Structure formats: C-alpha cells, structure tokens
Amino acid sequence: MKYGESAFDILYLIFAIASGCVMLAKAKTRTGKQMGLAALILGCGDAFHLVPRVLNYFVAADFTAALGIGKLITSVTMTVFYVLMYDIWLGYYGKPANRNVTAAVWILAAVRVVLCAFPQNGWLQNSSDMTWGIIRNIPFVILGAMICALYYGTRNENRRFRLVWLFVLLSFLFYIPVAVGASAVPILGMLMLPKTVCYILLIVVFRLSVLKDGK
Numbered sequence: 001m002k003y004g005e006s007a008f009d010i011l012y013l014i015f016a017i018a019s020g021c022v023m024l025a026k027a028k029t030r031t032g033k034q035m036g037l038a039a040l041i042l043g044c045g046d047a048f049h050l051v052p053r054v055l056n057y058f059v060a061a062d063f064t065a066a067l068g069i070g071k072l073i074t075s076v077t078m079t080v081f082y083v084l085m086y087d088i089w090l091g092y093y094g095k096p097a098n099r100n101v102t103a104a105v106w107i108l109a110a111v112r113v114v115l116c117a118f119p120q121n122g123w124l125q126n127s128s129d130m131t132w133g134i135i136r137n138i139p140f141v142i143l144g145a146m147i148c149a150l151y152y153g154t155r156n157e158n159r160r161f162r163l164v165w166l167f168v169l170l171s172f173l174f175y176i177p178v179a180v181g182a183s184a185v186p187i188l189g190m191l192m193l194p195k196t197v198c199y200i201l202l203i204v205v206f207r208l209s210v211l212k213d214g215k
Helices: 002-026 030-058 064-093 099-116 130-153 164-181 186-211
Strands: none
Touching (some): 030 064, 030 186, 064 099, 064 130, 130 164, 164 186
C-alpha cells in the first residue's frame, strides 16, 4: 500500500506544481494567472504534508513534528486556495463583487487561520484531537459551502466550469470524516485519496480554461 500511495502523492504534487507554473506562464488574463496561482499554492502547500508522509514510509527517522507542521501549512494554504476560488469565480463569470459575500469569505478565512494557530491543535505532536479538528474546520466548511453554492449557481453559464461545484462538494465530503474521525478510525485517512482526485479534476478544469479557452 505504501508504494501505491507514495507514487500517487508524488505524481499529484508534480502535476499540481507543474500545472501551476505552466498556467502562470501561459495565462493572458488576471483570472488565468489566479488559476495558475491556485494550482501552485495547492501543490506547494500539500507538499509540506505529503513529502514527510512519503519519507516516513521509507526513512527510519522521527517525522512527527514535520508531519504536524506540514498539516498546519496545508490547512493555511487550502484556506488561501478557496479565497482564490472566490476571486476566480468573480473574474471568470464577470460577476460584480458583493460586499457582504466578499466580507464573509475573508472573515471566514481569517478565523480559520487564527484557529489553526492555537497551540491546542498540537501540530508539533502531530495530534489528531477530535475537538480541535471540529473547531478549526467549522469556518472552513462554511467557506467551502459558499464557494460550492456560487459555482453551482452559475453551472449552466459555462460548459467548462459546470462541474466545479461538484468537485468542491465531493472534496469536502471526503475531507470532513478524515478531519473529524481519523484519530479514532485511522482507516478514514484513505478518503484523502479521492479528495485529492477532486483537486486534480479542478486543476484539469483550470488548465483547459487557460490553455484551450485562452482565459
């Protein structure tokens, strides 16, 4: 299992980071650049968690702190990713920014980051405390629900982006059981694989939009 999971993780990181770099180089619009930046942040952020995870399978060393700090960094970069998803939605569909929605996105993101900074999360010990897993993910799930609703509302306006809302929804459905219950039921951690597939599909949509549609 460790070989299959490790290969998947490495290929995902290469794909996400390479895609982000290609889109940043090729994009001709601000929205296209944001898509490339989103993919790059996604890949680089996940690398802080996935690289120590892969090394932990093959190197006889203590990666507890590295894995925990990696989870912290990934938690922050994923929050930034969804803020970018909101900006991408505004730019791609040419929607005017709603002051209340914009404020809600930024407030939820800020609260999420602040909650992640609390020492009770036990990052250095790579803790999986269920209580804090729930607390820090409440604003994140609300943010994700908002992004999902926005893309769902415009799903029929563009064929390329019509399933983005579904990829976001599924990614959270796979992620929540891991965040809440993986400490009690470790096998739930396997749900991170289909969650990652959802992110790969999002990156594919971004790539097609930048490279095929010229966005």
